[in-house]
Amino acid sequence: MMNQLSKDDRFPVTLRNPPATPGRLLAGALSAVLDAVTGESPAAAVDRALRGLHGVASSHGIDLDTAAVAPAALHAAGRTQERRRRELALLSLYQATADLGRRDTVARLSDAILSAASRLAAPVDAAWLVVGNSSDGWRGYAASGLTVPDALRVVGRAGGMAAVAVRSAVPFAVPSYLDSTLFPHDASADAAIRQDRIGPVLAVQLPVTGANKVVLHLARRDATPFAAQHMAVLSHFAHVAAGQLEVVDALTASRRHAGELAGRLGDRDRSTAMIDELLQLVAAAEPPEPAIALTIIGKALGTPVVLLGPYGQMLAGSAPDGFPVAGSDLINRAAAAPGRVVVECGSVTRYAISVTGSGRSQGTLMTVRDTPFSEDGLADLRRAAAVLGALLTRRSALRQAYEEVRADLFAELLGAHRALPRSVRVMAEANNFGLDRPHVLVALTAADGAVLDPLVADSAALLGGIGGLHEGIHLALLPGTDPRRAADALASRIRRVIGARPFICVSEPLTPAGGRLSDTVQAVRHGLALLKVAGAPGAAATTSELALFRPLFDPDRADDIRDLLDSTLSPLVDYDREHNVDLVSTVRAFLATGGNAAAAARKLYIHPNTMSKRLERISRLLGDDWSEGINGLRLRLAIHLESLSRRPDPAPAGRTAA
Structure with missing residues (x-):
């Protein structure tokens, strides 16, 4: 009603809804275009938003050529959609692989593989496994x-698509099964496929390891390739599914043999x-961790067991003193005969077996005995190696999927210019990352240029946060409300590895x-660059402490900062070095007490006469107006920056954040 007043109704009143001026209408139309480009909207929404912007401009006599920006806007929207599709695909892959781990029989696992693969490549109308x-x-x-039940005979004696998939070792797709000439066809199978309308x-x-191969087929009834x-995505999923099939095969074999082992002695x-x-x-x-599995194996076999790398290095396990670790010859012999226990006799007997999973070596399982193993003992060692290979394969696949999802989440969080979309919130929930909890953002770099990746990511994860390399700088988003405590905890972990405390700039608390x-x-990037130019190794500061310098100095122009420190503080630093006096601290205390010499003397625990002599010396070195005007401002800036860059390390090596 207030907006319906005529122009003659002039009285002092505040309108609740401001008039729709051309500027406001254009801003609203432009905001709609940005929302369409960066939001979860199809290309048609971007086109509608651009037409809306053009219409608003035209209605106010503005000749705005939106057609010129349409390709760029559509391209940006397409990239946004593609990134979100990839995020959702990674999340679906992570969920699918986790679901496979809950299946404990081959039949249940096969159904879970078909269901999960169909979701990952949706829409899928039919799926089947051949062996x-x-x-x-x-x-x-x-x-x-x-x-059509006979459609399951799509492989035929020659193998059909399955044989091609095994030879190529990569996913293999045809736009039409019946029309393809890339593999031999089976007449009865083709008839069933035609009746089932498979395209x-x-x-x-x-x-999987072994002579028999397993091939997954997915089909659609429409013509969409x-x-x-x-x-x-299915290439990653296939490795995880293969590892889980081997796990379930081992579980099935264990259950089948359980009855046979029931009547054996206690070692069985x-x-x-x-x-x-x-x-x-x-x-x-x-x-x-593999060490837990090795402890179980060693307890059952009655002897320590270790996992070795290709050059005999210890990958997992704890060998007692005097444990004769195998040389490369025994390891190479075991790698050349997967599934077999290689024996090396001598004063003690060494046993080695290659640990494999998904067709790849995961290391060599080795143990040493004073007395030889029985046949049952060798069988136990083979079964333990098979299950350990499945464990290592699944652990590696899940870790890879987990790291990819967290890397995408980290990039999305740090690149956000507005409220987070739903897809990012789903990713955060799947990774147990509390978006609504207070966090601080830490930027850090090693003084000697040491490589910190993936050390930063691993340390951040141990502290309940997320970290990594972002746009050429190491960052960590850590939970907490105390910036210094969180930064000190991260720095302590970094220092244990590289032997020195890194440069650190940390933000005030924020909510992701x-x-x-x-x-x-x-802000943290600017602060870190400033500390590197002006500070000693291990310098640390918050963005609030460095906020004064952000509009004044460009860290890319390092000479400006060095000139400020050298021209302002060099006379004092040189005098302190030559005469073993601390005029820099005297200036800091004098300025901190508002120019009160008596208060500054008490703060420094020196006699007032000593304070007066020092102030006279400072005046001779810097001039009588050193604390006033522009000279005083320059000195205050230099002292503040010098204090931040040379602050002593406050965190002991063992301290961690709450």
């Missing part, structure tokens, strides 16, 4: 979505307990949920 090899032939194993098909090998992003009970404990570790939502962290990134 076999070129010598013994192929057979369908499990399927979902097929309406594009994608095949990917699950790289599978995209490259689907094949990339220990063997069964070892396998069960190892399988529980493998099936855990978060697979533990609000977005807009990009400005904070620039």
